[in-house]
Amino acid sequence: MDIIELQVSEEHKHERIDKFLSTYNDEWSRSQVQLWIKDGSVKVNDKEIKTNYKCQLADKIVVSIPEPEPLDVIAEDMDLDIYYEDQDVLVVNKPKGMVVHPAPGHLSGTLVNGLMAHCQDLSGINGVLRPGIVHRIDKDTSGLLMVAKNDMAHESLVAQLVEKSVTRRYKAIVHGSIPHDHGTINAPIGRDKVDRQSMTVTNVSSKDAVTHFHVIERFENFTFVECQLETGRTHQIRVHMKYIGYPLVGDPKYGPKKTLPINGQALHAGVLGFEHPRTKEYLEFEAPLPDEFEQVLDQIKNNR
Numbered sequence: 613m614d615i616i617e618l619q620v621s622e623e624h625k626h627e628r629i630d631k632f633l634s635t636y637n638d639e640w641s642r643s644q645v646q647l648w649i650k651d652g653s654v655k656v657n658d659k660e661i662k663t664n665y666k667c668q669l670a671d672k673i674v675v676s677i678p679e680p681e682p683l684d685v686i687a688e689d690m691d692l693d694i695y696y697e698d699q700d701v702l703v704v705n706k707p708k709g710m711v712v713h714p715a716p717g718h719l720s721g722t723l724v725n726g727l728m729a730h731c732q733d734l735s736g737i738n739g740v741l742r743p744g745i746v747h748r749i750d751k752d753t754s755g756l757l758m759v760a761k762n763d764m765a766h767e768s769l770v771a772q773l774v775e776k777s778v779t780r781r782y783k784a785i786v787h788g789s790i791p792h793d794h795g796t797i798n799a800p801i802g803r804d805k806v807d808r809q810s811m812t813v814t815n816v817s818s819k820d821a822v823t824h825f826h827v828i829e830r831f832e833n834f835t836f837v838e839c840q841l842e843t844g845r846t847h848q849i850r851v852h853m854k855y856i857g858y859p860l861v862g863d864p865k866y867g868p869k870k871t872l873p874i875n876g877q878a879l880h881a882g883v884l885g886f887e888h889p890r891t892k893e894y895l896e897f898e899a900p901l902p903d904e905f906e907q908v909l910d911q912i913k914n915n916r
Contacts, residue, residue, distance in 0.1 A: 694730070764890075785835070
């Protein structure tokens with residue numbers, strides 16, 4: 613059982629506790645937090661509280677996260693696009709449309725199901741639903757992911773992510789013609805107050821987020837860009853590009869409804885580089901754009 617201790621700051625005074633905790637961690641949904649509160653896994657100043665409790669300045673909150681219920685994640689044979697593999701790490705090119713890890717009610721067809729059939733030795737740090745998973749990309753984003761095959765590798769790769777030493781470069785097509793050749797978006801990201809399933813740029817219950825970008829090719833109504841992550845917040849590139857007025861083509865959550873014929877956002881994690889946990893050698897991999905992405909790019913070029 614993981615135990616998280618927090619103290620309420622002036623910023624969150626009088627905020628409902630379920631809202632406060634769901635914004636503390638991107639992966640804690642408000643409904644999940646409410647269940648923890650109801651079963652006594654959340655205490656404020658050593659006392660159990662109700663879901664509508666309003667936080668007070670300097671409140672000491674202790675969250676005892678229950679162990680996930682054991683679930684049978686079935687190994688499924690898949691034709692995985694493996695770019696690199698040794699005894700410690702694996703690099704895989706995830707196709708668009710594939711979910712990275714299972715969740716209750718969605719236990720098959722994920723990358724983890726395929727990884728479990730491909731190799732039995734995956735890090736157990738992230739539990740039964742996310743074996744070996746160090747970082748993830750959205751379902752409709754394609755591209756490279758690093759996977760840890762043991763706990764030593766997992767801890768090393770996570771440390772590199774924290775230190776911002778991992779190279780992560782994405783290709784994207786955005787609406788609008790960006791006039792400048794490159795730029796940096798430094799804007800904190802947190803959950804949207806109205807739509808809890810969406811992220812937004814906000815100073816409330818947010819985390820620092822930095823995205824660098826440069827223009828690869830400019831068109832009349834679109835721009836082909838490469839984005840490099842300095843941080844890795846949920847939906848970061850999608851939120852940041854919308855924030856500066858250039859939402860991703862095909863993005864069903866953050867983009868315009870009228871867009872080019874593509875299923876989901878035009879975003880591809882094309883370059884991934886990191887220091888090997890054991891040898892300390894820097895490794896870098898590049899995956900080409902998927903066919904659907906190339907087809908949309910060709911359509912834009914042909915319609916100039």
